[in-house]
Amino acid sequence: MSERVRELYLQVLKSARRQFSRGLDQGGDVAAETARVLDLFPDLDHPPPFTVPEPKPSHPLLTPLSAFLKQHPDLVPGLAELAPFLPWTYNYAPRADDPNLHERMGWFEFIGPDAPLHSLELGFGIGFSTGNVTYRPHIHPAAEIYCILAGHGDYHVDGEVRRLGPGDFSYHAPFAIHAAIRGDEPGMNIYSWTGDVVTLSKYVDEGI
Ligand SMILES: [Fe+2]
Known part of the structure; x- marks a missing residue:
């Protein structure tokens, strides 16, 4: 089983990298940051050793994610089969004004300090949210890109708002204040961190 899961990891990562690499055509900060991310990517044809995490079949987002992937089977090939083995991460403390947010929004990190593919220079994963999720204003020192795969939303970055959907990218400079107010459909974004x-x-x- 674990060999099959390793294959799925690499299949999903290759698909995500391919879709993310369209950022090179966006110009400006997105293109420059995309190039930085791709430079830091491990060689997926000759990957370093990595450990497949324990399955998390009871994760609260697994049911909505699986339903979403049934409707979008070609979005990230292999992701539906990999779903029980995803390295979910959600680092925020519960919010009093949105106490079950962690059951409606989360992300799984494939590359990063605590991810199966270890890196102290790159974070790379996929975020998923159910409908009607507001990701409130937040900051971090890493530079970030969102590559939007599904769902529409109003993306706020340092006071500017853009309505974005599938195929769009959003760049967040270190310490930029950013937020996303998403509509009633589920959303899926590839994200990267550098720095x-x-x-x-x-x-x-x-x-x-
Ligand atoms: Fe962010």
């Missing part, structure tokens, strides 16, 4: 990938993101209203 300080160890310091966690935090809400800008934390402690207020």
